[in-house]
Amino acid sequence: MKFGKTIETSAKELPEEWQPYLIQYNSLKKNIKGIVEELEDTFRTLNLPLPLGETDSGEQSAYDVSHGSLSMDTCTDLETMTTTGMQLPEVVAYNIEKDSDGFVHPVIIVKIRRQPSNRRERIIELPGIAGLPKNTSIMLPSLANTDDSGSAESPAIENSSELEVDATQASAMPMPMPRFVDSTGDDDVFNPSAPLDTPAGGNVLLESRFVEGAEETQVTVRLQSDRMFFVQLINYIERTRTFEQAYTQQYSSNVNSLGSELTFVTSPFKHDFQIWREIFRLYMDADVWSHTEGDLRPTNTAKEGQDRFSKFTQHIETIGLAGQFRDPLSAKLLVSFYKLNSELTYMKLLQEMNELATRKIIKKHDKRTHLIAKTQFPQLISFDTTTLTRALIYTVYTELVGVVPQINDYMCPMCLNIAWRPLRLECSHVFCSRCVVKASRCRMFNCPVCRSKDAIYRAGVTNVDQALLNFLKLYFPKEVKERQRDIQQEITEEETGVIKSMQSRGKPCIIM
Structure with missing residues (x-):
């Protein structure tokens, strides 16, 4: 299936009010044909080889034009063009410029270098004759090409680089039609002052200069259709970005509102508190958006996130957690x-489709026009599809899931149980106090986590975190009671073991 059909099918998964913010791939694709036609007409008018692959007229590709110079491996292919009468470009570059107002201007730059010809030509100045401006420079043909009998050059002209001619006499003199030049070169040299027959909408600028005795002509081409293509693409991106910013504000407001109501129904004195804690535990275990402790990375695609979330909701319905709510508000908050x-999921899907459409249309533009923009366009406008989604996921986890404490956040690193009677080291x-006692007996005096020297050795009753102890009693009463029972049973077993070991030595018990 072609991408145009694919994006139309995927667009149906979005809400109807979201669909206008998709990048219109098919519309941009149609504009590429206009770029190819304008580029072909402009380069033919300038007698330059086309930087096109398979043009609409069936002509074969000459070279690719990218940011910088023409690649050296294509120069050998261009050498054959000199025999066809086309100008051989020495340097071809394609740049996408951005002005101070933020407008984009694609520019094609062609540089042509010519060596001076062997024939002699004379440049003279005529002081305001034949309706020309004063001191106009014209180029006369070499005398070697004229008739020897009637065109012998006078010594005065031979020894002079300029010839002052009276206007009355000059009007009667037979003289070739003058033409404007700025250097000694071939007859087909570009003339910056002469009008060019360029296609409508094209903007061509020619500049000539001498470099190391050779003439270098720079042709700057600005295609109107190419500029409109990028303007339209950037407008689509900016419109989507504006929608995303407005949506983010509304989404954050909805999350904060839901979090405030959720705080009321998840009070530790409410019946629904334990149900909500179990729901959020299952939500984190489902790993809908690749959530890990201390790292919120939305690595899942929209499709993966949607599938995992569907499995999560089905599991909630299967075990019947939603039906155990006593407060009707809890059921509404779950919805x-x-x-x-x-x-x-919709936002993630919208961003993925727009990113893919942008990448595909730029690739199509480069393939059809051979004007390589894939390396330059991302530098002009950022298209980040992860930052916004990451921020929204972070908001959900901190404002909603984080409202209900989870027991995993209060585990002892040594026994992996709830840290009953927690001791906070220096x-x-x-x-938990039980693990600190065991570590001391085993002469493990340093912190097991950070290896802080003698942190356990110096721990005592004053290190008990009373605030955390009260918090655990309030939010995890069931787990605290189970941990107390386990610790008491463990202590009893240790004491029993000591008594049995003493009896095994054959020593009677001494009652003091």
């Missing part, structure tokens, strides 16, 4: 949470 995630790492 709003689903809606926000669906909008995240290095700020938190462990």
